[in-house]
Amino acid sequence: xxxxxxxxxxxxxxVQSASILHTGDTEKVQCFSAALAIQxxxxxxxxxxxxxxxxxxxxxxxxxxxxxxxxxKRTFNACPFIRVGRIDxxxxxxxxxxxxxxxxxxxxxxxxxxxxxFLTNPYxxxxxxxxx
Amino acid sequence: xxxxxxxxxxxxxxxxxxxxxxxxxxLVGDVDCINLGSAFDTPPESLVLGTSLVPL
Numbered sequence: 001x002x003x004x005x006x007x008x009x010x011x012x013x014x015v016q017s018a019s020i021l022h023t024g025d026t027e028k029v030q031c032f033s034a035a036l037a038i039q040x041x042x043x044x045x046x047x048x049x050x051x052x053x054x055x056x057x058x059x060x061x062x063x064x065x066x067x068x069x070x071x072x073k074r075t076f077n078a079c080p081f082i083r084v085g086r087i088d089x090x091x092x093x094x095x096x097x098x099x100x101x102x103x104x105x106x107x108x109x110x111x112x113x114x115x116x117x118f119l120t121n122p123y124x125x126x127x128x129x130x131x132x
Numbered sequence: 133x134x135x136x137x138x139x140x141x142x143x144x145x146x147x148x149x150x151x152x153x154x155x156x157x158x159l160v161g162d163v164d165c166i167n168l169g170s171a172f173d174t175p176p177e178s179l180v181l182g183t184s185l186v187p188l
Contacts, residue, residue: 001162002161002162003139003142003161003162005160005161007160019152025161031155033155055173057171057173060171062169062170062171063169064167064168064169065167066167067164067165067166067167072133072134072135073135073136073137074134074135074136074137075137075138075139075162076136076137076138076139077138077139078138078139078140078141079139079140079141079142081141081142082142082144082160082161083142083143083144084143084144084147084160085144085145085146086145086146086147087146087147087149087158087160088146088147088148088149089147089149089150089151089152089158090149090150090151091150091151091152091153092151092152092153092158093151093152093153094153094154094155095154095155096152096153096154096155096156096157096158097152097157097158098152098158099157099158099159099160099161100160100161101160101161102161102162102163103159103161103162103163103164104163104164104165105164105165105167106157106163106165106166106167106168107167107168108155108156108157108167108168108169109155109168109169109170110154110155110169110170110171111170111171111172111173112154112170112171112172112173113173113174113178114172114173114174114178115178115180116178116179116180117180117181118179118180118181119181119182120181121181
């Protein structure tokens with residue numbers, strides 16, 4: 001039913017944070033990634049414990065339309081190959097994937113929370129305006 | 133309704149991509165069903181002052 005993928009060369013620099021580089025056919029793919037990106041004014045080295053469930057973004061549901069099971073689709077492969085010369089990717093990250101081959105079902109999800117952490121207020125003028 | 137698909141020859145020379153991020157897919161092949169979801173949060177409240185990062 002599915003076609004055969006033929007790739008001559010793959011060049012990937014980095015694969016990170018719940019990402020996949022997969023060659024071959026797959027029945028089901030499920031990836032999940034939760035990231036807390038903190039930009040700090042001062043770097044404190046050592047252990048860093050922040051419970052993710054304190055933030056709403058990691059618990060609230062991400063609404064994704066569900067694919068109906070389509071029975072009416074008929075596929076005829078006149079050419080049984082998908083040919084690609086070369087794939088050049090710098091980075092794959094945060095529950096993304098490069099897949100060479102066919103997949104039946106794929107479910108990916110990622111949640112990112114950005115925080116800017118300052119020790120002193122970098123916008124003191126704006127803060128005074130809000131208070132007055 | 134009948135949905136009939138005929139796949140003829142598919143030939144790609146080169147693919148150059150800088151980055152694939154936040155639950156994205158690069159797929160060389162066929163697929164039946166894809167579900168992708170992403171939540172990204174950078175509101176103004178994400179500016180935290182002081183040493184305590186965890187919300188109350």
